Amino acid sequence: QLQLQESGPGLVKPSETLSLTCTVSGGSISSSSYYWGWIRQPPGKGLEWIGSIYYSGSTYYNPSLKSRVTISVDTSKNQFSLKLSSVTAADTAVYYCARLIIEVAFDYWGQGTLVTVSS
Amino acid sequence: EIVLTQSPATLSLSPGERATLSCRASQSVSSYLAWYQQKPGQAPRLLIYDASNRATGIPARFSGSGSGTDFTLTISSLEPEDFAVYYCQQRSNWPRGLTFGPGTKVDIK
Numbered sequence: 001q002l003q004l005q006e007s008g009p010g011l012v013k014p015s016e017t018l019s020l021t022c023t024v025s026g027g028s029i030s031s032s033s034y035y036w037g038w039i040r041q042p043p044g045k046g047l048e049w050i051g052s053i054y055y056s057g058s059t060y061y062n063p064s065l066k067s068r069v070t071i072s073v074d075t076s077k078n079q080f081s082l083k084l085s086s087v088t089a090a091d092t093a094v095y096y097c098a099r100l101i102i103e104v105a106f107d108y109w110g111q112g113t114l115v116t117v118s119s
Numbered sequence: 120e121i122v123l124t125q126s127p128a129t130l131s132l133s134p135g136e137r138a139t140l141s142c143r144a145s146q147s148v149s150s151y152l153a154w155y156q157q158k159p160g161q162a163p164r165l166l167i168y169d170a171s172n173r174a175t176g177i178p179a180r181f182s183g184s185g186s187g188t189d190f191t192l193t194i195s196s197l198e199p200e201d202f203a204v205y206y207c208q209q210r211s212n213w214p215r216g217l218t219f220g221p222g223t224k225v226d227i228k
Contacts, residue, residue, distance in 0.1 A: 035214060047155075047163065047206055047219040060214045063120065096162055103213050105153035107174065109162035 002027040004097050004110035012091075012117050018084040022097030022110060029078045030055040035100040038071060038082045040093040041112070048093075052100055053080055087117045121145055123207055123220035131228040138194040140223045142207035147187045151211045154183055154192045157222075158203045166205075167192065194225075202227050 008020035022036070029036060037052040051061035053071045061069050070083040084091060094114050098106040122145040132138055142152065150170040155163035165174040167183035170190060180195040194201055207220040 037217075039219075046221045047157075047208075049208075049217040049219065052214055052217070063216070098162075100214075101168075103151075103210065105165050105168040105174075105208065105210070106155075106163070107165050109164075112162055 002099065002108045004099065004108060006095060006097050006110045006113040008113065008115070010114060010116060012087055012115060013119050014088055014117055015086055018082070018087050018091060018095075018115055018117070020082045020095055020097075020113065020115070022080050022082075024078045024080075024099075029073065029080065030075050033102055035060075035102060036073070036080045037098050037100045037106060039096045039098060039106070039109075040091075041096070042090075042093045050082065050084075050095075089117050091115070092117045120216055121148060121209055121211060121218055123209060123218055125205075125207060125220040125223045127223060128221075129224045129226060131226055132197055133228045134197050134199055136197050138192075138197055138201070138225055140192040140194075140205055140225070142185075142190040142192070142220050144188045144190075144209055144211075148209040148211035150186045151209055151213070152183075152185070152190050153208045153210070154181075155206045155208065156201075156203045157206065163206060197225070201225065 003025045012018045035052040038050040053059045068085045073080040094112040096112045097110045099108040126141045154167040157163040171183045204222045204224045
């Protein structure tokens, strides 16, 4: 059974960089059938796609976040990571990692991790 | 960017009733639309992809229809576990520009 697990600090100061890692178990991140994505959800609000990465390193970002987002992949560790720079309180959210079937949808999700931006 | 709107924002129904949820796109997304269910404190779960295909393990009471700009998720007879928030998501500009709708909450009347 595929599992995804987010990890990283739960508290980040304003203007600093948010860093999260998603560890994939029960399957290979190097499969040609999938992208891997980050999605966030501010408390009490809806879902926002942040970006996606292919195992080769090809990335696609939400235009509204593109200037601050970097997603990378480490196939040797079966992990992919998110960096979001210059964070503000508006970036406070539950951050999910998920598997994205190519040209289909997000079919497996991590449990999510709450990141709070506060001094 | 393609904007998705969902209606109604909240749907109050009783167990056993039929639920009809709507998702409208600002421009055509062909059939490239998915539906997710999210319960409090949980990650979203994929229900429907490509407008009308049920994901693995999804009960037959969930069905999707539509194409172009207008889509519908129907729950034929609500079970207690179906009270949740439902999101639509489009992928017409794959792999760029994935967007979600704002959600419809189905709560118990």
